[in-house]
Amino acid sequence: MGALEFNMEAPYIVGVDLGGTTLTAGVVTREGEVVCTHQRPTEAERGPEVVIGNLVEAIEAVLSERGLSKSDVAGVGIGVPGHILSEEGVCVFSPNFVGWRNVKVTSPIEERVGLKVTIMNDVNTAALGEWWFGAGKGTESMVMLTLGTGIGGGVIVNGDIVLGHTEAAGEVGHQTILPEGPRCGCGNHGCIEAIAARDAIVGRALLKLQQGRKSILPQLVGGDLKRLDPKIIEDAARMGDEVAREVYEETGYYLGIAVSNLALILDPELIVIGGAIAKAGDLIFEPIRRTVAARCQMTEFDPQRIVPAQLGELSGVVGGAVLVMRKLGMKRPS
Structure with a gap:
C-alpha cells in the first residue's frame, strides 16, 4: 500500500477525542456538524x-454506524493528551496514561484503518474546535481550559494555535499554584491539575467528611464514598449542602488563580472553559470570575470574558475534524 494522503474531495471527517476515561469518535461534516458519535x-x-x-x-x-466507506472520509484527526509531536505522529509523554512515552500513534492506526491520521495535543485540538465553530468564533486570540480527569489548555494568539519550540506549549494544568501542594501525575507538586481536577475535587470533599463535617454526600452515594464524583458533589451543592458548596468554592478559587495568570500574561479576547467539571456552571464559574476580578485589577480584562465552551463534550471531536480541515487547506469560517 502506498503512502496515505488526505482525501481532498471526501465530504466527511472523523474527529476523535481521546479522554482519560472515555474516547469519543465522531463523523463530522466540512461545516463542523457532528452527525454521528461512538x-x-x-x-x-x-x-x-x-x-x-x-x-x-x-x-x-x-x-x-453511519454507513460510510473509507472513500467518504477525508481523514482522521485525534486529540491526544500530553506532549505531542504532530508532524511525527508521536506522543512524547502523557502523564495520566500508563506507559505513554515516545509512543507512535498515527502509523499503527493508519495501518489498521487505512485512512490518513493527524494528531495534536487534546486541549489544543479542543481549542481549535471552539475557535473555528464554537465560543471563540470570530476572535483572534483565545485561551481554552478543559477541566476533567486532568486540566489542559490551548492558546490561540493572533489567529493561530501556539505550539511552542518543542510543541509543549499550553500545558496550563501544570503551572504551580501551591509549591508545597499535592504531588501531580507529572511528578511535580502543587500543579493546578493536582488541586482542581476530578480526583482533587473528590479528595477535597472526602477530607471534609473525614474531619466530621455534616453533609448529605454519604446519603447520596448510599454510604459508599468510593462512588463519590464531581457530579454528585455538584448535585449536593445545588441542594444547599454546605460541604459541597465549599468544595466548588475552593476549587474555583484555585482555578481563578490559574486563569488570572493566563489573563495577565496573554490578555486574550476570550477565555473558554470546557470539560465535564465545567458543567457545574455557576458553581465553578462564579468563584473563578471573582478571583480573576480581584487579581487582575491592573488590567482591563473583564471576568465576563470567561465563558463556557459552546460545543460541550464535542469540542474535542470537532477539533479533531479541524486538524484535518487545516491539512486540507480549508479556511476558518468568518
Whole structure:
C-alpha cells in the first residue's frame, strides 16, 4: 500500500477525542456538524497497545454506524493528551496514561484503518474546535481550559494555535499554584491539575467528611464514598449542602488563580472553559470570575470574558475534524 494522503474531495471527517476515561469518535461534516458519535472506555491504565486498539475500533464503529466507506472520509484527526509531536505522529509523554512515552500513534492506526491520521495535543485540538465553530468564533486570540480527569489548555494568539519550540506549549494544568501542594501525575507538586481536577475535587470533599463535617454526600452515594464524583458533589451543592458548596468554592478559587495568570500574561479576547467539571456552571464559574476580578485589577480584562465552551463534550471531536480541515487547506469560517 502506498503512502496515505488526505482525501481532498471526501465530504466527511472523523474527529476523535481521546479522554482519560472515555474516547469519543465522531463523523463530522466540512461545516463542523457532528452527525454521528461512538464512545467506548479508553482503558488508559492498560497501556498504549490497548488504547490504540480501542481507537481503531471506535473509528471503524462510527463509520459503520453511519454507513460510510473509507472513500467518504477525508481523514482522521485525534486529540491526544500530553506532549505531542504532530508532524511525527508521536506522543512524547502523557502523564495520566500508563506507559505513554515516545509512543507512535498515527502509523499503527493508519495501518489498521487505512485512512490518513493527524494528531495534536487534546486541549489544543479542543481549542481549535471552539475557535473555528464554537465560543471563540470570530476572535483572534483565545485561551481554552478543559477541566476533567486532568486540566489542559490551548492558546490561540493572533489567529493561530501556539505550539511552542518543542510543541509543549499550553500545558496550563501544570503551572504551580501551591509549591508545597499535592504531588501531580507529572511528578511535580502543587500543579493546578493536582488541586482542581476530578480526583482533587473528590479528595477535597472526602477530607471534609473525614474531619466530621455534616453533609448529605454519604446519603447520596448510599454510604459508599468510593462512588463519590464531581457530579454528585455538584448535585449536593445545588441542594444547599454546605460541604459541597465549599468544595466548588475552593476549587474555583484555585482555578481563578490559574486563569488570572493566563489573563495577565496573554490578555486574550476570550477565555473558554470546557470539560465535564465545567458543567457545574455557576458553581465553578462564579468563584473563578471573582478571583480573576480581584487579581487582575491592573488590567482591563473583564471576568465576563470567561465563558463556557459552546460545543460541550464535542469540542474535542470537532477539533479533531479541524486538524484535518487545516491539512486540507480549508479556511476558518468568518
